[in-house]
Amino acid sequence: MERAYQILVVDDHKDIRDLLQRFLQQHGLRVMTAADGNEMYKHLNAQRFDLIILDLMLPGKDGITLCRELRAENNIPIIMLTALGEEVDRIVGLEVGADDYLAKPFNPRELLARIKSVLRRHFAIPNVEEQTSGTPKNYLFNQWLLNTTTRELRNPQQALIPLTSTEFTMLLAFLCHPNVVLSREDLLKLVQGRGADVYDRSIDTLISRLRKKIETDPKQPKLIKTIWGGGYQFSCEVSHDAH
Known part of the structure; x- marks a missing residue:
């Protein structure tokens, strides 16, 4: 080290x-x-x-x-x-x-x-950031804001919502691919950074954790939707800026 x-x-x-x-x-x-x-x-x-x-x-x-x-x-x-x-x-x-x-x-x-x-x-910088040239600093969705420099997530009331490094990378993967159906294999490729220990069955657990943090009702999610037989889709308009 x-x-x-x-x-x-x-x-x-x-x-x-x-x-x-x-x-x-x-x-x-x-x-x-x-x-x-x-x-x-x-x-x-x-x-x-x-x-x-x-x-x-x-x-x-x-x-x-x-x-x-x-x-x-x-x-x-x-x-x-x-x-x-x-x-x-x-x-x-x-x-x-x-x-x-x-x-x-x-x-x-x-x-x-x-x-x-x-x-x-x-x-380390996660894979999803390496794959996205010129990653914007701020991603905005449904009145939420994710800052990729500080790795801070703020809700519509501007309260700070703590994210683990893997949760941050998972959310960023969705924000980089809004309204696109991502299979578990797609998500694994996006989330796995250098040496990351993320496996297929842990994807569902990560999704569950994210839903509890950003969904109004995690049991009836409107942002991260399950596409049966396909994977998951971030069903929300996403905007971003460089500052």
């Missing part, structure tokens, strides 16, 4: 915290640890972190609750850890905004690889 990213490990098992801290520091990362949500917030209030490794089963507020709270405030990358390996747990973690998910027990090298992948996806 080109710079020493700051990582926060949140896990109630001291042995796991100490092991991950030693291992990740040996590979050029700066690491701090927390045993629960209270310690996590103390660290977050004191300094900036590039990524959080968040255990699902924690005393007090669990990882799902903490992840949901974090997502309501910022787009810091989150990798969730859990002793549970059921698919439903993975889906719930992704739905509340986790960028990746790893079941215990795991090889620390696999976690390191996932950290690198998530950080690349978060800090």
